[in-house]
Amino acid sequence: VVGGGNIFRGLKNSAKIGLDRASGDYMGMLATVMNAIALQSALRSMNVSTRVMTAIAMNQIAEPYVRFRAIRHLEKDRVVIFAAGTGNPFFTTDTASALRASEIDAQAMLMAKNGVNGVYSDDPKTNKNAKKYDTISYDDIIMNGLKVMDTAACDLCKQNKVPIVVFDFKEQGSICKILKGEKIGTFVGE
Numbered sequence: 001v002v003g004g005g006n007i008f009r010g011l012k013n014s015a016k017i018g019l020d021r022a023s024g025d026y027m028g029m030l031a032t033v034m035n036a037i038a039l040q041s042a043l044r045s046m047n048v049s050t051r052v053m054t055a056i057a058m059n060q061i062a063e064p065y066v067r068f069r070a071i072r073h074l075e076k077d078r079v080v081i082f083a084a085g086t087g088n089p090f091f092t093t094d095t096a097s098a099l100r101a102s103e104i105d106a107q108a109m110l111m112a113k114n115g116v117n118g119v120y121s122d123d124p125k126t127n128k129n130a131k132k133y134d135t136i137s138y139d140d141i142i143m144n145g146l147k148v149m150d151t152a153a154c155d156l157c158k159q160n161k162v163p164i165v166v167f168d169f170k171e172q173g174s175i176c177k178i179l180k181g182e183k184i185g186t187f188v189g190e
Helices: 012-019 021-047 067-075 093-102 138-143 151-159 175-180
Strands: 050-054 079-083 109-113 135-137 165-170 186-189
Touching: 021 050, 021 079, 050 067, 067 079, 067 093, 079 093, 093 109, 093 151, 109 175, 135 138, 138 151, 138 186, 165 175
Parallel strands: 050 079, 109 165, 135 186
Antiparallel strands: 165 186
C-alpha cells in the first residue's frame, strides 16, 4: 500500500482552502494512485512484474481491487501495489495497509517510515532521549498511545495476527534485509 505524501492531511490543511475533510481525503487517495503508478514504472524498469489495484475504480490505469484477484497475482509472483487507501474517507493508509495485509493473509506488514528506523517511546525527531524498541506488542503501542500508526490499523493487525516490521525506508537495502530475515527496525507482534 502506498501513501500519498500527505498532500492534504485531514481538517488541518483542507479547511484552510475551503475543502471539507472527505474531499481532502479523496485528494489524498488520488495522490496514492499517482505514487503507485510511479512505483510500478520503477519496478517495471527493473523487469519486475507488477499490478496496481485501486480501491476506487480507475479502469484505464489500474485494476479494481478484488481480493482473490490480488491473491492470484501474488501466486504468479507479481508485485501488487494497492492504492487509493480503503476507498473511503476518514481512514488512513495505515488502516488500508492492515486491511489488505489481513485480506491477503500476508506473512507480515512492512511499515516503511521516512527517516525513523522503528518504534520509539516518543518522537525521536523532537526527543533525543526517546527509547527505540527492538520488539513491542500491539497492546503496548495502543495502551501507550505511540504514534507509529493509527490505533485501528494496529488493532486490525492484532486481531488477524499480522506481525508488523517498522523500519526506515531511507536505509539502503532495508526491504531486502527484512526479507532475508535480518533484524532491523522494530518487530510488532503478540
